[in-house]
Amino acid sequence: MISSLDQPPRAQKPKRTATPAQPSLSVDDIARVKVLLPLPFPGPLDYRVPDDMVLSPGEIVVVPLGRREELGCVWDDESAAPPDFAPPPARVVEASKLRAVCTRSDAPPFPPGWRRFIDWVAAYTLAPPGLLLATALRMQVSPAPRPALGWVRCEMPPDLRLTDSRRAVLAQASAVPLTTTDLARMAGVSSGVVRGLADAGGLRSVPMAPVGSSPSPDPEFAPPDLSTEQTEAAQVLVDAVKADRFQGILLEGVTGSGKTEVYLEAVAEALRAGRQALVLLPEIALSAQWVDRFARRFGTAPALWHSDLSPGLRRATWHGVLSGEARVVVGARSALFLPFRDLGVVVIDEEHETAFKQEDGFFYHGRDMGVVRASLSGVPAILVSATPSLETLANVESGRYRHLILTSRHGGATLPSVTLIDMRIDPPERGTFLSPVLVTAMEETMARGEQAMLFLNRRGYAPLTLCRSCGHRMQCPNCTAWLVEHRARGILTCHHCGHVEPIPETCPSCGAAGSLTPIGPGIERVLEEARARFPDARILVMASDTLGSPDATAHAVHQISNREVDLVIGTQIVAKGWHFPHLTLVGVVDADLGLGGGDLRAAERTVQLLHQVAGRAGRASAPGHVLLQSYACDHPVMLALASQDFRAFMDQEAAQRRPGHWPPYGRLAALIVSATSADVADTLANALGDAAPDQPGIAVLGPAPAPLAMLRGRHRRRLLLRAPRNVALQPILRAWRARVTIPAQARVDIDIDPVSFL
Missing domain, CATH: 3.40.1440.60 (PriA, 3(prime) DNA-binding domain)
Incomplete structure (x- = not known):
């Protein structure tokens, strides 16, 4: 977690010009x-x-x-x-x-x-x-992409020979340029017909708008109708942008309270001042509905930045940001590294999401670095969430961040009721996973013409496959992980390294035929049960396996919003800020799933995830209901969800972490040793353990095998350094790493402020 102690002193802000003045370094004074x-x-x-x-x-x-x-x-x-x-x-x-x-x-x-x-x-x-x-x-x-050429209608040559195909092309052509491919598709002809008509003088080529270009967003296009509570919060954000200095602001609001509409007023103020705005989303799946909302507010779409864009569009967006033509960018964490010339505000939506943490290449947290980007630019950083992270709440508690709270849902909608289903009292039928209580609620919901959702944060058909004869478990050859069965595709796969193999007909260990048995449910198995129980229901599955792109996600959201779906079954993708006005029932199949293991943040993450899932229900006039299936109804997480007292739970979490100086009340850094050989990994990890810093207040845990002791064919060991909040870890870590020689076949990755402990 980044605190104000870590942020650089605010320098005198330069005058805002298209090209900031820079000191020259000539041979006369500096060679x-x-x-x-x-x-x-x-x-x-x-x-x-x-x-x-x-x-x-x-x-x-x-x-x-x-x-x-x-x-x-x-x-x-x-x-x-x-x-x-x-x-x-x-x-x-x-x-x-x-x-x-x-x-x-x-x-x-x-x-x-x-x-x-x-x-x-x-x-x-x-x-x-x-x-x-x-x-x-x-x-x-790399140069900015050149505009493509498109075809428009022109004055017809008197001797132009017209055929039915050419007439079809001319019927589709207009003053708006279209590519050869698009014009041919719309006219139902081949590309050769379009080119032949152009050669004959029936079409004229003109440059098309550059890839990714669009009109500038208009802050006055469609101002929202805000409630009194929303208006007051929006005014605070607008004033922060006008102040032209760094401020950290947490915008907290119950699910469905209109947080997006509120912070878009800060974006509008940045646009009025002729400046740029950056909005970070934790996953690209969120972009479809968000972009539609943005376009309704500002009359045009923002610039997008994420890994799924084509190279040409990424290049165009990059140059648009550098030139200042791209006024608003919405993107994943990597959008932080775009070369903004004149930032006016940084927004981190769903700031609690762990998807903001980068763990490939080099380790950084998008939320924290977003605050740093705002601080270095001297502009406000707005962090947005219905379930803020303990790190952000600690910054509020210490006075580093201002706190705005939206207490009610927008438009008169009410928060859903939350009920625990004790699976020890109301267990499912043998071989199934839905309690009779949940099944009855789903029947009643769909009978009323309303939509229901089942949530299980586990992809595939079953997380484990074992042999009934010898007990053999199907394991990944490259990772310390079980292979997940995806029955629809007939494969076993590893969700860590991507290894895939067909489901065998016999046990690889004992050779018994037909003895391999799936253990536990994934969403494919829940889908199988739902189809058997509700054969007439229109069912849609939302998971990264089924929604491979933002376009596919947008289509799924469109189907749900248009009531073309009765039942949604999904993984954590359904917890992201969707607005489904006709969805009134949410059933969580396994509410206990995230509570196992030794993860420091397991309870906090589970509360945040299930609270967000529950927030999909009852977002319009019809009341919502949430049913949580649990075998541990007396667990603090379940009690917090049932009482909907998120703040009391977070206060309890804070009280447990303070005494041991665990984040956010202390600092952590992980050293992850990996090597192709287990012996090399052990030797290097032990050498690092022997060379560990010995300073007052600093503790080093490990070395120990990582929970994923082998990942992608590399053996992994972990050490964890813990220090008080006021200790800078970087000099300690540099000196520690320098005391040990790292062999060529090994690697030591350093993760400051780790989120995952795998």
Whole structure:
């Protein structure tokens, strides 16, 4: 968790201009420049500035490196990271040994705020800054996509020969340009017919709008009709944007309270001031309904940024952000690294979501780095959630963040009732997973013409397959994990590494035929039971297996909203801020699922997830009902959900973590050792354990095998460092890692502020 103690002092804000003024570094006063290369070096390298060249920070240059040349970025002399965790200064190279910069690119320079952010993130996460630069540099030097050509109608040549196919094309053509493919599809002809008509003079080619371009959002297009409570909260956010300085603000509100409409008023204020806005969502699946809501408010869609975009659209969005033409960007956590020229506000929606944590490449938390991005830009950071994380609540408690609360649902809707089903008292029939109490409620709901939802956060048909004869369990050959049966596709698969194999007809261990048995339910198994119990119901499954893209998700949401579905069965994707006005019943198949294991945040995550799932019910005039199937109805999590007293539960969680200095009241850093050999992993982990820091207040736990002791064929060991809140971990971790030689076949990843402990 990032606190205000970690954030850099607020510098005097520069005047906002299209191209911020930057200090020149000429040979007359400084014969050298620092150049950051897209390579895993600990920092930028020094180069000599040729006599005929003047360079400024942010410019793209070509420099020699060994026997080759590399693209790099002229970097600032001083790191933007706070001194307590900034890397030590690099050794100064004698001027006579400096090699000269080769050439300077004509590409626009990276903005100062973006460079400060890269420095800050790299220093905090202990990631080589060049790795953060690599993707950005590729985007920067690649030209923005050229507009494609489209066809429009023109004045007909008198001798033009018309056929039925050509008439069909002309009937579809207009003053709005269409591509050859689109025009041919609409006319029901081949592409050759379109091109032939154009060659004959019947169509004229014109440039189409650039990929990803759209009209600028209009803050006055359709102002919302807000309640008194919403208006007061929106005014606080608008004033924060006008103040033009960093503030952390938590916007908390019950599910269905209209939080999105409220924070969009802050976005509107940034647009009025001619500035840019960034909205982070935890998953791209959320973008479909969010974009529709945005377009209704501002008259056009925002720019999107996530991994599912085409390369051309990503390139166009990147250049649009850099030029300032992309005024509002909504994206996943990686949108933080876009080169905004003039940010006016940063919004982190569903801030409690663990999907904001990046655990591939280098480790960072999108929520925390979003706050840092806002702080370095001197603009407000708005964190939004119905179930705020304990980290964010601790920042509110300490006075670092302002707290706004929406207490009621919008439009007169009421919160759903929550009932626990004790599975020891009302168990399902043998071989099934739905309690009679839940089945009856589903029958009554669908009989009224209302929609129901079943939630189970487990993909596939069954999480485990074992042999009834010998007890053999089907395990992944690459990971310490059971293979999950996906019966619809006839496969067993590992959800960690992607290993796939067909479901065998005999046991691989004892050879018994027909002895392999699925154990436990996944949503495919729940779907099987639901189809048997409700044969006439229109059922839709929402899971990452069935919704492979934002377009597929948008189509599913459209079906539900248009009442083309009676029953929704889904994994955690259904918990994301959807608004389904006709859905009145939510049944949680296994409410105890997330409570097992030794995860520090297991209880908090379970409460947040199930509270969000419950919030899908009763969002319009009809009242909602939530039924939780549990074998542990006296567990604090179940009691909190039944009483709907989220704050009392979080107070209890805080009281349990404070004495042991567990986050957010202390700091954690994980060292994850991995190697292709178990012996190498053990030797390196033990060496790190022997070299562990020995300082007052600091505890090192481990080494120990990770819960996933093998992942993707690599053996894994973990060490966990715990320290008081006021201790900077980065210098300690740098010194610790430097005391141990890491063999070539091994790797040590450092995760500061870990979220997952697998």
